């Protein structure tokens with residue numbers, strides 16, 4: 001298989017390094033607005049090429065993988081779908097806009113291709129998908145992160161919250177996923193994925209807690225419905241160079257690529 005990765009940051013680089021080890025993967029085009037990041041990656045990854053011409057890279061690829069930003073999803077994913085390419089998207093927050101999600105769904109259907117969304121930084125997504133087939137009454141996600149994960153977040157500045165003065169766990173957001181994704185676009189992809197899997201952004205409740213003593217990014221999901229109850233905790237190691245991102249998010253993407261490229265699929 002040939003692939004294109006958009007975004008050469010923590011997740012994109014981790015994926016590219018793993019693709020080096022996969023027999024099924026022949027060539028990896030990588031695009032980033034910071035070309036230098038890709039050039040550095042090329043010094044250690046033989047299969048990686050810088051995607052000078054993204055349309056050409058898409059044309060030559062079997063799978064387009066976004067690991068960049070919500071704006072990159074808007075900019076490139078519809079184009080890839082129009083070209084009939086399967087896409088894997090990490091910046092899931094982009095799909096909380098119903099119109100955009102619908103546009104991508106219709107394009108994928110018309111062109112006979114797929115939009116894949118990995119479970120990301122939480123476990124339990126496949127259980128919520130299954131539970132949603134019957135009826136789910138409520139879904140709550142509580143995310144506990146260290147202050148560093150919220151450095152320069154505008155919402156906190158507007159609320160007058162000073163990260164350095166937080167000495168004990170503090171709830172900084174308690175509301176619906178629709179608003180959480182808007183105010184914390186770089187932090188709440190898990191809330192977006194959970195909403196898409198379960199009862200939607202209008203009904204999924206999100207609580208974000210800053211814990212000054214936290215060293216891990218922790219997510220607790222509770223769901224109740226006809227199926228019974230789900231409660232699961234995920235305690236994630238952050239990437240050293242990017243505390244907003246959990247290592248598990250990159251691993252879930254690698255796992256998704258292995259499922260798509262391989263021939264044995266556990267946990268469909």
Ligand SMILES: NC(=O)c1ccc[n+]([C@@H]2O[C@H](COP(=O)([O-])OP(=O)(O)OC[C@H]3O[C@@H](n4cnc5c(N)ncnc54)[C@H](O)[C@@H]3O)[C@@H](O)[C@H]2O)c1
Pocket residue numbers: 006007008009010011012031032033034037067068069070071072075090091092118119120121122185186187189190193242244245246249
């Ligand atoms: N689904 C999940 O559970 C989950 C978990 C963690 C992160 N994420 C999301 O995945 C994405 C990547 O995360 P990361 O930690 O690797 O981020 P990162 O900041 O380390 O890297 C992102 C890279 O993408 C590049 N980029 C951004 N916008 C671009 C554009 N329009 N065109 C080309 N390049 C662009 C940046 O230059 C940067 O090098 C982020 O949007 C993040 O919010 C999702």
